[in-house]
Amino acid sequence: MSRLPSRRRLLAIAAAAVVASLLPLVVKAPAAQNTAILMLMTAQLGVAWNLLGGYAGQVSLGHAAFFGCGAYVSTFLLLRLGLSPWLGMAAGAVAAAALSMVIGWPCFRLRGHYFAMATIAVGEIVQAVVANWDALGGAVGLYLPVAEAGWRGLVWNTTKLPYYYVALGLLVLTLLVSAAVVRSHVGYYLRAIKDEPDAARSLGVSLTRYKLVAIALSSALTAAGGTLYAQKELYIDPGSVLPTALSIKVALVAILGGVSTLSGPIVGAVVLTAIEEGSRRAFGGTGRGTDLVIYGLLIIAVAVFRPAGILGILERRRHLAARGEEPRPAPAAGGQGT
Amino acid sequence: MEQALSVEILVQTLLSGVLIGLVYALVAVGLTLIFGVMDIVNFAHGEFLMLGMYASFWGWALFRLDPVVTLPLTAVLLFAFGAAVYRLVIRRIIAAPMLSQIFTTFGLMILLRGAAQYLWKPDFRSVESTIVSGRVTLLGLPFGLPQVVAAAGAVLTTAGVWWFMRSTRTGAALEATAADKEAAALMGIDAQRMFAIAWGIGAACAGVAGALLATYFPVFPEVGANFILIAFVLVALGGFGSVIGALWAGILVGVVEVLGGFLVGPAYKLVLVLALYLVVVWLRPHGLMGRA
Amino acid sequence: MTLLEVRELTKRFGGLVATDGVSFSLGAGEILGLIGPNGAGKTTLFNCVAGAFAPTRGEIRLEGEAIGGLPPERVAALGVARTFQIVRIFRSLTVVENVMVGAMLREKGIAAAERIALDTLAFTGLERSAGDPASLLTVAEQKRLEVARALATRPRLLLLDEVMAGLTPSEVGEAVDLVRRIRARGIACIVVEHVMEGIMPLADRILVLDRGRKIAEGTPAAVAADPAVIEAYLGDGGRAPGP
Numbered sequence: 024m025s026r027l028p029s030r031r032r033l034l035a036i037a038a039a040a041v042v043a044s045l046l047p048l049v050v051k052a053p054a055a056q057n058t059a060i061l062m063l064m065t066a067q068l069g070v071a072w073n074l075l076g077g078y079a080g081q082v083s084l085g086h087a088a089f090f091g092c093g094a095y096v097s098t099f100l101l102l103r104l105g106l107s108p109w110l111g112m113a114a115g116a117v118a119a120a121a122l123s124m125v126i127g128w129p130c131f132r133l134r135g136h137y138f139a140m141a142t143i144a145v146g147e148i149v150q151a152v153v154a155n156w157d158a159l160g161g162a163v164g165l166y167l168p169v170a171e172a173g174w175r176g177l178v179w180n181t182t183k184l185p186y187y188y189v190a191l192g193l194l195v196l197t198l199l200v201s202a203a204v205v206r207s208h209v210g211y212y213l214r215a216i217k218d219e220p221d222a223a224r225s226l227g228v229s230l231t232r233y234k235l236v237a238i239a240l241s242s243a244l245t246a247a248g249g250t251l252y253a254q255k256e257l258y259i260d261p262g263s264v265l266p267t268a269l270s271i272k273v274a275l276v277a278i279l280g281g282v283s284t285l286s287g288p289i290v291g292a293v294v295l296t297a298i299e300e301g302s303r304r305a306f307g308g309t310g311r312g313t314d315l316v317i318y319g320l321l322i323i324a325v326a327v328f329r330p331a332g333i334l335g336i337l338e339r340r341r342h343l344a345a346r347g348e349e350p351r352p353a354p355a356a357g358g359q360g361t
Numbered sequence: 362m363e364q365a366l367s368v369e370i371l372v373q374t375l376l377s378g379v380l381i382g383l384v385y386a387l388v389a390v391g392l393t394l395i396f397g398v399m400d401i402v403n404f405a406h407g408e409f410l411m412l413g414m415y416a417s418f419w420g421w422a423l424f425r426l427d428p429v430v431t432l433p434l435t436a437v438l439l440f441a442f443g444a445a446v447y448r449l450v451i452r453r454i455i456a457a458p459m460l461s462q463i464f465t466t467f468g469l470m471i472l473l474r475g476a477a478q479y480l481w482k483p484d485f486r487s488v489e490s491t492i493v494s495g496r497v498t499l500l501g502l503p504f505g506l507p508q509v510v511a512a513a514g515a516v517l518t519t520a521g522v523w524w525f526m527r528s529t530r531t532g533a534a535l536e537a538t539a540a541d542k543e544a545a546a547l548m549g550i551d552a553q554r555m556f557a558i559a560w561g562i563g564a565a566c567a568g569v570a571g572a573l574l575a576t577y578f579p580v581f582p583e584v585g586a587n588f589i590l591i592a593f594v595l596v597a598l599g600g601f602g603s604v605i606g607a608l609w610a611g612i613l614v615g616v617v618e619v620l621g622g623f624l625v626g627p628a629y630k631l632v633l634v635l636a637l638y639l640v641v642v643w644l645r646p647h648g649l650m651g652r653a
Numbered sequence: 654m655t656l657l658e659v660r661e662l663t664k665r666f667g668g669l670v671a672t673d674g675v676s677f678s679l680g681a682g683e684i685l686g687l688i689g690p691n692g693a694g695k696t697t698l699f700n701c702v703a704g705a706f707a708p709t710r711g712e713i714r715l716e717g718e719a720i721g722g723l724p725p726e727r728v729a730a731l732g733v734a735r736t737f738q739i740v741r742i743f744r745s746l747t748v749v750e751n752v753m754v755g756a757m758l759r760e761k762g763i764a765a766a767e768r769i770a771l772d773t774l775a776f777t778g779l780e781r782s783a784g785d786p787a788s789l790l791t792v793a794e795q796k797r798l799e800v801a802r803a804l805a806t807r808p809r810l811l812l813l814d815e816v817m818a819g820l821t822p823s824e825v826g827e828a829v830d831l832v833r834r835i836r837a838r839g840i841a842c843i844v845v846e847h848v849m850e851g852i853m854p855l856a857d858r859i860l861v862l863d864r865g866r867k868i869a870e871g872t873p874a875a876v877a878a879d880p881a882v883i884e885a886y887l888g889d890g891g892r893a894p895g896p
Contacts, residue, residue, distance in 0.1 A: 035716040082460055129643045133669055136402045136460055140593050144635040147590065151632045210760045212658035215743050215754045225703065227758035247373055271467065275623070278464060282746060312582070314485070315475025322468030326461045329455045 028266070033202060035284065040195050045084040047184055052209060057183055060255070062296045064192035064248060069198045069276035069288025071244035076274060077282030078205060079237040080217025082139050085146030085269050086245055088126075089119040091265035094253040095245025098165050108177035112250040119246035120239040131231055150265040152309065164260025167253060177254045186255050194249060194289075197244045201285055204240060211236055245273075279325050295321075370464030373502045374623050375616055380504070380512040381592045382615020384570055387515040388588050389595035389607035390522055398539045401451065403537035404466040406592055407585025408473035413439055413571025414580045415477065418486050421575075427492045429510070435572040436565045442562025444557040451560065452553070468583070486580040493576055496593040507577035514573045520571030522566065523604055535559060539602065588593040590631070591618075594638040655716075656681045656841050657702070657810055662694035662711035662721075664697050671867035673709070679841055681809070684832060686856030686873070687845045690886055693862040695845045696738065702843070703735045703812055704728035715810065729758060730737065736813035738845075740795045742787045742802070749774060749783040751798055755805030767806055777801040777831060793824045800831065810841045817848040825851045853877070861885070879893040 043063075047056060051165040061136025069089065076082050096118045106114070130141045154162045172179045179185050204210050212233045220230055253259045272295070280291025298321065302314040392406045416435045417428035428435075446469065448583075454465050493510045496503050526532040537545040538555040546552055578584070595614055599606025614634055622630035657679040664672040672694045672753045679685050681750055686693050700706045704725040714720035719726055733756075744753050751764075752770035777797050782790060790798060791865045796816055803811055817828050829851055832842055840880055846852040852859070854874075859876040861869040863885040869876050 043468055073874070082463070129639075133642060136396075136463075137597060139402075139463060140597060141547075141642060142637060144594075144638050148632050148635050148639075151628065155626075155628050206763070206803070208757045208763065208766070211746075211750065211754050211757060214750075215744060218743040218745055219741040221705070222737065223754070225705075225723040225729055225735050225737075226802065227726050228754070228757045229726050278460070312475040312478025315471050316479060316639070317475075319468045319470070319472025322471065323450060323465055324468075326457075326464035326468060327450065347468070 032285070036198055036202075040191065043098060043191055044188065047187055055182065056187060058296065058300050060187050060190050061300075062293050063187065063194050064251065065272070065276055065296055066289040067190065067194040067197050068245055068248050068273045068294035069280070069292050070194065070201055071241050071248065071283070072273045072290050073242035073277040073282055073285075074201050074204060074244075075234075075237045077212070077277055077284075077287070078137070078201075078210065078217065079213040079234060081234055081237065082239075082268070083142045083272065084139055084274060085142035085144070085149075086242070086273050087147045087265050087267065088149040088247040088271040090252070090273075091153065091259075091261070092122055092242075092247040093117040093147065093249030094259045094264045095159055095165075095249075096246070097250040098167055098185045098259060099159060101167065102165065107175065108187060108254050112247050113179075113220075115246040115250050116243035119242040119249075122240040123242035125237050127235055128231065131234045143270075146265070146267050146270050150261050150267075153265060154261040155292040162261060164258060164263075168258075169257065173278060177251075178257070180257075180326060183255070189251060195249060197247075198285060199252035200240060200244065204237075207287065209233060209236055221293065275322060276294075367504060372500065373504075373572055374620050376499065376502070376504065377508070378616035378619035378628075379612055380508045380615070380618065382513045382612040383519075383608075384611075385588070385591050385595055385615055386608045387519050387568050388574075388592045389599065390519050390550060390604050391563035391601055393565040393571075393596045393599065393604060393607045394566070395559050396596065398535055399556050401455075401462050401468065402593075402601075403538050403560075403563065404463065404589065405446075405469035405473060405512065405585075406563070406567055407475075407587075408470055409439055409443060409567035409585075409590030410571040410574070410588055411580075411582065411585040412442065412473070412479060413568030414575045414584060415481060415570040415571075416568070416576070417575035418488055418518060418580045421488045422486075422489070428488055428572050429492050430570060432514070432572045436569050439568025440565040442469060442568075444561035446555045446564070452556070454480070455556070456610045460611065463564050467468025470589075473586070474582050481582065483582055486542040488580070489576050511573035511576065515570060518566065518569050519604070519608060522562065525562075526604065552556040571651035594634055597638055598641050655679070656683075658712070658714040659698075659702070660712045660714075662701060662713065664694075664701055664706055665709040668690040669868075670776065670865055672701065672708075672862075675862065675865075676711075677860055677867065677869050677870060679810070679843065680840050681841055682836055682843045683858065684836055684844060684856045686852040686859040687843055687862065688847070688852060688859060689862035689868075693840050693885075694865040695804070695843055697865075698813055698862065699735075699814055699843070699845050702728075703733060707766075708805065716878070722811075727892050729806060729808075731811035733812065734806045734808035736796070736799040736803055736816060737813055738814040738818070740789075741797055742798055744786075744788040747783070747788055748785050748787050748790065748798060750780060750792070752801050752805045754800040756807040770801075773801045773805045776804070776834070778827075792822050795827075797821075797831070800835075804835065808840060810843070810862060811835060813844045814843055815847060819847060820848070822850070829855045839864050 043232060044225045046059060050056060072086050089345055093112065093115035096115035097108055100106040100114055101108055126145050130138060138347060153159055159165065167178070169178055169180050170176065172181065174185070177189070212228050213222065215228060216230055216233060224230060252264065276291040276295055277288040278291070279295060280289065281287030283310065298317060299314060302317050388406070388410055391409070392403060395403050413435050417431055420426040420431040421428060438569065450465065454462050491507070493507045495506045497506045497509055499509070500650050526536060527558055534545065534550045535555055537548065537550055537557065538552055542552055552616060591614060595610040598614065599610035614637065617637055618630045618634050621633035625633065655678050660676050662672055662675045663670065675698055682845070687699065689695050697706065701708045701721070703721060704727065706719070707722040710816060711721065712719060715731055715733065718731065720731060743754065748756070748768065749770050752773050753766045756766040756769040756773070760769060765852050771780065771783060774783055777800055779794060780799060781795055782794065787795070788864070800813070800816065813832070817825050822827060825848060830853055832844065833841060844852055844856065856873055858871065859873050861876055861882050868885060869879045869882045
């Protein structure tokens, strides 16, 4: 049962944001701070994905295309025209929104497995095309210059800390946009489309129009995350910003945390990043495959045992406790398919 | 890339496409069988192929057994593995929403890849000098013998699966379960057993394809990724659930891939296939031959 | 004043003719019952009017405007609402949110939509469950929720698909009462039904279909006595409709 973000919930998010902004004062080690930045960036992507995948029920497994779009557009404009990355971020978002609507319009006709496969196909095509596009660096990629560190250029090289605040700001923005959408008639329509598309149509809802709105917003926000990534890593290539693995990760984060909630993806991102970093350190590097094994087991466990995600578990317990009942095994969460 | 496009080269390219296409088709047959019987898309299907390849490789590396010789054993091993995967994991998500099913098999894919990487290291391996190494001449044109044998083996296996579905009681039971699970149950068909068998056969198909490929294709943990995407395209093109559709689609896609790669460039091979998928699915949402 | 006019409506699926040249008309505020043995084509006809199917041939006019072949969302905007034979409520929404989705066709603002929804829930007797998850309602309540949701779109014509199936006798009585109150609001209804105890006392006119064709049309009493109708039902092995 998807919860509508209430005023109280939004205040809770605001409070959490304030607390989060104070975190770097407590956590000072650069490695830990970097992990925190990673969590914020992953969370932001998850929340953006969730607008389309969780609320509208359109499971995209090709969202990396939009992430990469943002990264490449802003980087290209920076390299060729010297355009400020902030403007580049906006340009990337607009480009991604346009791209998403071009892709979405024919794809939304597809349902179920066909749609999921189509999104994978689109993601792979974009990656292959960019890898062969010389103006974008092809398979080699693009390096970003560090002319002048600072907020104007959205780039720092002596410390990563400002990136933390940009990531936090972007996450808060993504949450606010999502909350605004979900609390509007668009949000109601999207949830209706997810549950029973034919019934929604019988109530006058144009499926295509609202799915396009969802994908445009979702892709624009995802693209903004791509620009931030580019400005932080100072190097992008198809393998880092466009791979299907990234698309999967973004979707997984939302599912792990709970797709029907606004903050579910944040929980998922924190957990997933912690596991990734943890297993990386415990098993010494990603070359051994052990983190993949853990990853895989985790995905299976969540999908099999807790389709409602971590927040879904907590929600059920709270709901049942309020009714004075013992929690039974959660039913297969209804209405979460396409 | 700009070779002279003579008729010979064109025919050779076309036939090469058909040869690989037939192997793709076998992989897709396994995938479409699983979907046809129980409406689950197995994202880990490429990993069954990968395991088949490794089984053949280790048989050769450790015991000097030729992949062609160990092929029946590989098939049995993968059948058992597929049935086990069903009993342990898939059984629990039969009634789950599609999203859960997608992620379960996706998780399985990542798990198997990671396990392979951990157990056998990410290095590329090759089986060298097998019974079928060498060249053969068809229509006066040279082809690799392993490729031809692989294609022949794929056709035989596909025909075997098709015959099994048509002419045995178990096959009929599978078809019945695919058509109407409840009705089949009323007739005394054990759906759980059918599902396990479907997974077993599906995995075996992929495993056999892997064993055939091992005679000339490199073996490494991520090799499944090359084939799963194409297998999906085949199933979507041929129609989810249609064995014959998978065969036709395999040939079509094999030809498009090789011919397109030749004409446009090897880097674009996958793009062309995926673009073909998108075009077909937009025009005919149920594939070329599929059921709704 | 003719609200709905259907002329020579035919729907073919491949070789199968599900609806064959059916014609009828409906006035504002009329209740038309649509009955017939299984496979008679009632649901197909219903779906054509609702926009779920495009007719193969024939015309459907709503107050003179052609609506045949328009998609469901357009038909809804023009004032035709429907319920579903197998209930399709929005399970992840609450009861009032379900109805709000309907209300949002006319009123995009949340507060206004909520007011309309609560009014409609009161009209259908579901106001006490407003904040509950829709999935927790009983089947009878879910059917009423679907009706409320459809009503919230401010339709001129309401299509009810086997609303009374599976209801207890007292629930059937409540359903009849509800449809009468809907008619009192000036909304015309086409009611597809198998439950004769419900439709016979309710409908102003009854249309009987058999094998895709109209075989009788008239008052409930006239239709019940019609030999062709009795034949169609007895031939089907079922009970002939009685008053």
